[in-house]
Amino acid sequence: MSMTMTQKILAAHAGVDKVEAGELILVSLDRVLGNDITSPVAIREFNKLGYDAVYDKTKVTMVMDHFAPNKDIKAAIQCKMCRDFCREKEVVHFYDVGRMGVEHALLPERGLVVSGDVVIGADSHTCTYGALGAFSTGVGSSDMACGMATGKAWFKVPSAIKFVLTGKLNPHITGKDVILHIIGKIGVDGALYRSMEFTGEGVSELSVTDRLTICNMAIEAGAKNGIFEVDEKTLAYVKEHSDREPVVYRADEDAVYDEVIEIDLSTIKPTVAFPHLPENTHTTDEIDEIRIDQVVIGSCTNGYYENIKEAAEIMRGRRVADGVRAIIIPATQEIYLRAMREGLLEVFIEAGCAVSTPTCGPCLGGHMGILAPHERAVATTNRNFVGRMGDPTSEVYLASPAVAAASAILGRIASADELED
Numbered sequence: 506m507s508m509t510m511t512q513k514i515l516a517a518h519a520g521v522d523k524v525e526a527g528e529l530i531l532v533s534l535d536r537v538l539g540n541d542i543t544s545p546v547a548i549r550e551f552n553k554l555g556y557d558a559v560y561d562k563t564k565v566t567m568v569m570d571h572f573a574p575n576k577d578i579k580a581a582i583q584c585k586m587c588r589d590f591c592r593e594k595e596v597v598h599f600y601d602v603g604r605m606g607v608e609h610a611l612l613p614e615r616g617l618v619v620s621g622d623v624v625i626g627a628d629s630h631t632c633t634y635g636a637l638g639a640f641s642t643g644v645g646s647s648d649m650a651c652g653m654a655t656g657k658a659w660f661k662v663p664s665a666i667k668f669v670l671t672g673k674l675n676p677h678i679t680g681k682d683v684i685l686h687i688i689g690k691i692g693v694d695g696a697l698y699r700s701m702e703f704t705g706e707g708v709s710e711l712s713v714t715d716r717l718t719i720c721n722m723a724i725e726a727g728a729k730n731g732i733f734e735v736d737e738k739t740l741a742y743v744k745e746h747s748d749r750e751p752v753v754y755r756a757d758e759d760a761v762y763d764e765v766i767e768i769d770l771s772t773i774k775p776t777v778a779f780p781h782l783p784e785n786t787h788t789t790d791e792i793d794e795i796r797i798d799q800v801v802i803g804s805c806t807n808g809y810y811e812n813i814k815e816a817a818e819i820m821r822g823r824r825v826a827d828g829v830r831a832i833i834i835p836a837t838q839e840i841y842l843r844a845m846r847e848g849l850l851e852v853f854i855e856a857g858c859a860v861s862t863p864t865c866g867p868c869l870g871g872h873m874g875i876l877a878p879h880e881r882a883v884a885t886t887n888r889n890f891v892g893r894m895g896d897p898t899s900e901v902y903l904a905s906p907a908v909a910a911a912s913a914i915l916g917r918i919a920s921a922d923e924l925e926d
Contacts, residue, residue, distance in 0.1 A: 507757035509665045510732050511700040514640040514754050518623045526664035526761075534564070535639075536617060537652040538626030540608055541569045545586045547627055550650035559594050560656035566598040566617060567591055568608035571865045573601070576872040606837025606863040609633040609721060609805035614837055616747025620735050621754055625652050630805055630887060632723045635732035636716035638739055638753060642730045663729040665700040666691075667762040670707030672771035677921040679815075680715030681807055681885065681905035684722040685776040687768065689786030697727035699763060702756065704734045707770045713742045714811040721806045722887050725783040775920040777883075778903035781891045789908065789920040799882040800825075800913040801894075802906050803834025803861070804868045807885035810840045812906040817849040819910035819921050825857035826916030832874045834861045858913070870894050876901075883912045 508516065512524050519530040539547055544567050559565045567587050572580035584601070591599035600611060609630050612618050620638035624631060627649040634641035644658065652658050668687070688695070701723045703716075711719075716733045723731030733739070735753045743751045774788040802808075802816050813835055825831045833853045835841040841863060844850050850860050867874030868886040876882055876895030881902065884894065889901035904912070907921040914924060 507759045507761065509700060509756045509760045509762070510638070510702055510734065510754050511640055511665060511730060512662060513756070514621060514623060515660060515662055517754070524662045526662050528662045529659060530662060531657055531659055532623055534625060534652055534656050534658055535622040536564050536566060536624040537649060538566045538568070538608060538612065538624065538628065538631060539646070539649050540567065540571050540628055541573055541580070541584050541587055542571045543627035543646045543649065545583050546646035547649040547653065548586060548590045550647050551653055554650065554654055556654040559596060559653045562595050563597045564656070565596050565653050566612065567596065568600045568605055568611055569602060570605060570607050570863070571869060572871050573605070573864060574862065604838060606840070607805045607808055607865055610808055610836035610840070613637060613717065614746060614839060616749065619743045619747050619749045619751040620739060621752030625649065625658050629724045630721050632728065632730045633717055633721040633805060635720040635723065635730050636713060637743060638733060638735035638751070640730055640732065643724060661698070663698055663700045664763050665702050666696055667765045668701060668703045669705040669765060669767045670703060670770055671705055671767065672707055672769040673710045674770050674773065677907040678773055678775065679905045679907065680711060680718035682773050682776045683715070683768070683770065684719045685778050685783065685786050685903065686773050688722065688726050688783045689776065689778070691726055693725060693782055693784045694727040696723065698729050701726065701728045701731040703732070704756070707768070708734055709736055709738070710770060712811060713738055714809045717809065718806055722783065725887060775905065775908050777908060777918060778889055780889050780900040780902065783887070783889065783903060789918065792918055795881065795918045797829060797883050797912055797917060798880040799874060799876065800829060800831045800909050801834070801867050801874055801882060801884040801886060802832070802909050803836060804865065804886040805836065806887040807906050808834055808836025808840065810843055812885065813840060813844050813849060816906040816910040817852045819907060819924065820856040820858070820914065821852050823856055823914045825913045829913055829916050830874070831856070831858040831913040832861060832867065833858050834866060834873070835863055837863050867894050883909050883918060885909050
């Protein structure tokens, strides 16, 4: 039987020749991931199972990023539990303050995921790594515990939607605009427990950063995972960051898809998701004046160097509008260091921004930028649910780094092109 990219990866890791959508399979894992919120729950479950050691010291990863640097005593206790566990179990890939980053940006940068891998993480945005041609998906903390103990996980094989990309992105249009456009088109449950598989000539026009952003938000369409066809850009990225050999899986020409959706990248405009769902999208040319109180540029969705650089170029020589708080959060220490060396942090500070050490921070209403009642924020993050970034009456508008930077300068939701008018 013909298979999709995802189905081929799962079949290989299940040790079988083929799998079918809906089939339950037991799969070997290449990596198990947790953070400072989800790992303590998994650790308690791991201990209940009575295991003395993790299945592979090099394949379990914990990243202290959500409430780190610790925001309060409870956050400190959570991180200490993770530190103690990883020290006791001799977990190699433990990342703490000063040598960490936002987990889903950190793992690709460190070469911990390559094409053909199967990765589970106790965080819903683990689907990010599909950008590298891996199968990756979020799981609960109990599944993480079992994964750490056994190196195995059960899956129901997903069916798939094929997205055929054509054309080329226009200036200031990024992967964030692409995925918001798609979610606006199919809805937050449009890919429910299905694989979103991206192919077509337009893939080559997207940077790896664009692809990471798109796959990161596959979960916002309800998908089990997002995955891109592997090409030269993928292989170059993997070679640069990892000494592991990638394994490339391509969908069969006669693979069965639930739907085939064509997306012409050249038609996509700057897109913003209004409160309180990522599907509530509007292009900036449709938006009347909406004043804002805060801008956040960062997160596992858009804290990459490419994003930071674009925002800096838009802000260069300009000032953040009076009454607007602009917060810049590079996603990893390496990105922070590169931005500092190239003078980008100076651009932000001179523009009136605050620059933070890597952290998830305000994305999940943790710290470093919580919203007061009725405040509005434009954020490059991935969710805008009620109360996501603070008070239940506050509002979060999801946008690209270009839109966020322009909005910070003008004090209202705006596209970068408006600064040039």
